[in-house]
Amino acid sequence: MQLTITYFALLRDQRGLDTETIDSPAATPAELYTQLAEQHSFTLPSSALKVAVNDDFAHWTTPLKDGDTIVFIPPVAGG
Amino acid sequence: MQLTITYFALLRDQRGLDTETIDSPAATPAELYTQLAEQHSFTLPSSALKVAVNDDFAHWTTPLKDGDTIVFIPPVAGG
């Protein structure tokens, strides 16, 4: 399954790139984050993140589809 | 006893002048207002007013002294 991941803030720094399209067997954002965190040594636990699929908030257990764009959202700090 | 009374807002309209100095036997602002209200048909009851003596808030029962300046303060409406 082709998935596009876009990174922001600390995750972008830790991944070293803005966006990537990968082939992944992950069925949910939760599985995908576990895989990526291990691969790239992300320091933020998933409990500190929110997730967006196709530019809207989603659940960690939302089933992913081929072609989805996923964003893991680090703790926000606007204002 | 010489007392100066300055009028504002509705009381100024009803008295028809800004300020006057009168000779009055009134021992307190309460007595003075009763006298003036009767004389000039003021419509506001003293319960709706506050009183200032010599440019600071005072009690209705504060003893008046010769030369005092008294202001009866109609309900405020700033802002």
Place this chain on the structure above:
Amino acid sequence: MHSPTFSMSSTPLEPEVLKKELLDSHAGALATFEGWVRNHNEGQPVDQLEYSSYPQLAEKEGQRIVAEALERFEIDAAIAQHRVGLLPIGGIAVWVGVSAAHRGAAFDACRYIIEEIKSRVPIWKKEYYSTGVTDWVNCHQET
């Protein structure tokens, strides 16, 4: 901490100028309140509005209010200014600005100041209705 500042102005208020006085590199939050002349009150169309004050006591009481806010809330500075004279619809009648390190205190103090101004400062409002009638707000007579 700045000195408490409350003043009456007989010329149009200038929020940008007042705000600059609050700008302080320590502060992170600015809460402001502006009161504008509305085009109606209790259903009656209003053409313009006149504020008058008892100047000696108004400035004194206003400054007490700002001093109270500086004491009660964790704020850096506060400024309040109230207009007197004839104001058109949309004119600014009152401006309050509070700067603080954190937004909660800025909001609380700003609200405190405007509430207290409205209930304690000797300022009166005369409304000029489209019908030609005028009225002192809050001084309705029984007759």
Place this chain on the structure above:
Amino acid sequence: MHSPTFSMSSTPLEPEVLKKELLDSHAGALATFEGWVRNHNEGQPVDQLEYSSYPQLAEKEGQRIVAEALERFEIDAAIAQHRVGLLPIGGIAVWVGVSAAHRGAAFDACRYIIEEIKSRVPIWKKEYYSTGVTDWVNCHQET
């Protein structure tokens, strides 16, 4: 009632321009909030600050927040704008303005909007300390 308005800006915010959009002869009260870049955070001197956002979702979520405020409170209009990019000390990071017939609703809605922006809108803050170190606020690592 105006349409909900939330936007991100990569150029300096202009409170006076935003405020004019809220000016409406019906409204009597305007509550505003400005967040400025502070020269310190948790005791560390800060030189400048960089805001970045997830633009597609940030605008969408911000507009939802303003729409919620228009629904929950008796207000006439609300505008919020958040800066992105590199900001100097004293720069305006966020501006929120709410106009209403009565001040209570204006304050409540203004506070609601800024609280929700801070907790829900995907915007991140990177601080540049005088020591040369940088840090993503709220992303402290355990290591």
